[in-house]
Amino acid sequence: MSAPAVELRDVAVRFGGLEALFGVTLDIPAGAFAVIFGPNGGGKTTLLRVIAGLLTPTQGEARVLGSRPGELPPQRVGYVPQVKRMDPLVPAQAVEVVTTGITARWPWRGGKRPEAMEAMRAAGASHLATRRVGTLSGGELQRVYLARAMARRPELLLLDEPAAGIDMAGEAAMYHALIDYQRASGCSIIMISHDWEGARAHASHALLINRSVRAFGPAAETASERALLALFGHTGHVQATH
Amino acid sequence: MMEAFSEAFMQRALIAGLLVAAATSFFSPFVVQRRMAFLGSGLAHAAFGGVALGVFLGMSPLMVALPFTVVSALGIVAVQHRSLLDIDTAIGILFALAMALGIIFLALSPFYSRDAFTYLFGSLLALRASDVWLAAGVAGVTALLTPWWSAWAYASFDRELARADRVPVERHDYLLAAALAFIIVASIKVIGIILVSAFLVLPGAAARPLARRFSTFTILSVLIGVATTALGLYLSYRQNLPSGPVIILCQCAVLAGALLVGRYQR
Numbered sequence: 001m002s003a004p005a006v007e008l009r010d011v012a013v014r015f016g017g018l019e020a021l022f023g024v025t026l027d028i029p030a031g032a033f034a035v036i037f038g039p040n041g042g043g044k045t046t047l048l049r050v051i052a053g054l055l056t057p058t059q060g061e062a063r064v065l066g067s068r069p070g071e072l073p074p075q076r077v078g079y080v081p082q083v084k085r086m087d088p089l090v091p092a093q094a095v096e097v098v099t100t101g102i103t104a105r106w107p108w109r110g111g112k113r114p115e116a117m118e119a120m121r122a123a124g125a126s127h128l129a130t131r132r133v134g135t136l137s138g139g140e141l142q143r144v145y146l147a148r149a150m151a152r153r154p155e156l157l158l159l160d161e162p163a164a165g166i167d168m169a170g171e172a173a174m175y176h177a178l179i180d181y182q183r184a185s186g187c188s189i190i191m192i193s194h195d196w197e198g199a200r201a202h203a204s205h206a207l208l209i210n211r212s213v214r215a216f217g218p219a220a221e222t223a224s225e226r227a228l229l230a231l232f233g234h235t236g237h238v239q240a241t242h
Numbered sequence: 243m244m245e246a247f248s249e250a251f252m253q254r255a256l257i258a259g260l261l262v263a264a265a266t267s268f269f270s271p272f273v274v275q276r277r278m279a280f281l282g283s284g285l286a287h288a289a290f291g292g293v294a295l296g297v298f299l300g301m302s303p304l305m306v307a308l309p310f311t312v313v314s315a316l317g318i319v320a321v322q323h324r325s326l327l328d329i330d331t332a333i334g335i336l337f338a339l340a341m342a343l344g345i346i347f348l349a350l351s352p353f354y355s356r357d358a359f360t361y362l363f364g365s366l367l368a369l370r371a372s373d374v375w376l377a378a379g380v381a382g383v384t385a386l387l388t389p390w391w392s393a394w395a396y397a398s399f400d401r402e403l404a405r406a407d408r409v410p411v412e413r414h415d416y417l418l419a420a421a422l423a424f425i426i427v428a429s430i431k432v433i434g435i436i437l438v439s440a441f442l443v444l445p446g447a448a449a450r451p452l453a454r455r456f457s458t459f460t461i462l463s464v465l466i467g468v469a470t471t472a473l474g475l476y477l478s479y480r481q482n483l484p485s486g487p488v489i490i491l492c493q494c495a496v497l498a499g500a501l502l503v504g505r506y507q508r
Contacts (some may be wrong), residue, residue: 052406064492074407081402089504090275091452091459104407105397108457132454148403 003066005156005188006051011060013046015056020046023212024060033182033189035199035206035219039232042210044192045082045160051190052079052158065155066239074104078149080159083142090134094125094144097133101148119151120144123177140166146174150181157181159191163198171195175202196223246479253291255366255485258377259471262429263441263489265384267467269422270446271459275398281318281328282422282439284340289342290435293361294347303361304376308427315338315423319415364434366475366485373431380428387421388435394418395456442469444493451504455484466496 004027020045028034038044049055050062053069056218062069062207065076078101098116099107120126125143128136128155130200133144142162161187179202182189193199199206199219206223208231215222215231247256268389273282292307298503299306314336321332397411398402422442449462474489481488 053408054402054405069409077406079403080404081400081406089457090399091271091450091453093454096455097399100396100403100407105409106392106399106456108392110457130413130454167267 001095004028005030005037006190007031007061007063008050008128009061011047011050011057011062012235013043013050013055014058019211021050021057021209022209024209026207026216028188028190030188030205031182031186032044032205033178033203033219034191035203035223035225035227036192037194037196037206037207037231038209038214038224043212044209047209048160048190048192049159051156052077071092076154076155078152078154078157079151080142080145080157080162082160083138083145083162083165086139086141088132088134088218090132092133093129094133094136095120095129096127097144098129098148098151101151104152116147116151119147122124122150122181123147124173139167141172142166143170146177150177153185155185155187157187157189159189161192161194164184171198178202196225196228199223244323244478249315249452251367251369252475252479254369254371254374255475256413256472258369258374258432259323259366259475259485259489261374261381262378263471264464265380266429266438266441267445267464268384268388268460269418269425270442270444270463270467271449271456272394272398272418272446273422273442274450275459278378278422279443280333281315281419282426284318284337285311285315285423285426286435286439287337287344287429288340288423289349289430290361291344291428292416293435294344294351296350298347300352304427304431306481307423307430311423311427312420315419316338318490319419322370323415329455362431362435363484364430364432364437364486366432367478369432376428380425382471383421383424385419390417391460396462399456432469433486433489437490440493441488444490444497445470448493448497448500450505451500466493470496 006028008024008026036044050057051064051069053072061126062073065116065131079239083226095116099113099122102115117126117129120129123143123146128140128144146162152158162174175198178189200223203219206219207216208222208227211230213236215227247253289307289311292310293303295310296303296306318332318336321327322329391413391417393409396409397414403413426438433441445463445467448466449459452464453459471489474492476486478485478488480499
């Protein structure tokens, strides 16, 4: 049996007086497609940033692919941050951004590197290669970031709400790109999402957190509507009557 | 045009101007992309406080201004990283504090303080050979810093992605701020405190609408900085006008053209 992709032991993160995460202990198996659910401010992004090595836990221990996250060579992990709209004049082409996924540094020389273009094709973004990133829509930018993360052929893909701002067709294409990549590479995927139906259809595991782990297990059982509504402190939709 | 540069003082002005323009224009894309224009201005005014302290102590103004400005730059970055104050507020306070100290130091100075005011406006046409060497030093230090271009460009584009790729973004913030402080102090003799911050902003602002990649952004910025300096110097000679302001006007004209062209390029 292979070692877990992510091992967390009693992980806590505090920002000043705010306890963003506490007592997080879990193992995410290698090769899993795990989706993290939780309310706003529930520590989802904080947890992902700990796994990406962007945040050091205030307490506890995190190991990713057998190493401390901050010591892991960047090429082993593909990270897709939350997409933010950019100034249209940002002087960067989409293919340049994807190239950073291969080189882990900002490229001086331009040009369409074959590996970058292949990743862009896999993410359905090859037509965006020479566009300025600031002129891309949220969904287009997300595809570029996904291509960037896949271009380095990582063993672990971390995605922070990649479906935000994408239409239904784009979301389906994103899931297909992720699953195709996972089948071809055997990588592990950890993704923050609010789309429980998509997660149940595509993911192997679901993690429910609200500053601490509320549930972790097979997606089909853990990401049930009832469990999620309870997590979000919601009793269900009210049918409007007139 | 060659006639304008046949005299020694114009040759010194041209060489020093081009060297300083190349150096400041290399940093301009980072200043513009990171929205640090106000930092450049704040550091230039911090340099005035340092110059005045040097005059007050009877020491070389630039030798005192250099550590004074570098420490100010590092302090601002530390304040920004620790979220103690909003960055604009911190720079605004530094700006006012440095000017207040500078004026008080000059008022208390037993030495002749007219020289300190020449630093405010610079004097490109009155440079000595030693000033040309200083400008060469500025360009040389900039050349030594070029290996960090990639890290600075990456962090200027997206700090989070750069950090995920193990670029020590915070350490580079300090390095970039210290480099800017050095470039500003070493350039003020040539272009003056009031105009040096424009040299750090205008070439990059003019290059940005025209560039599609960060490397071309940097190359265009340097070309614009160098070309407008040569043109401005020539026009100032022809029209008998102060050279620094004429160079700035040339850069503003290029910026206006670039914004127009950029509108149709998107």
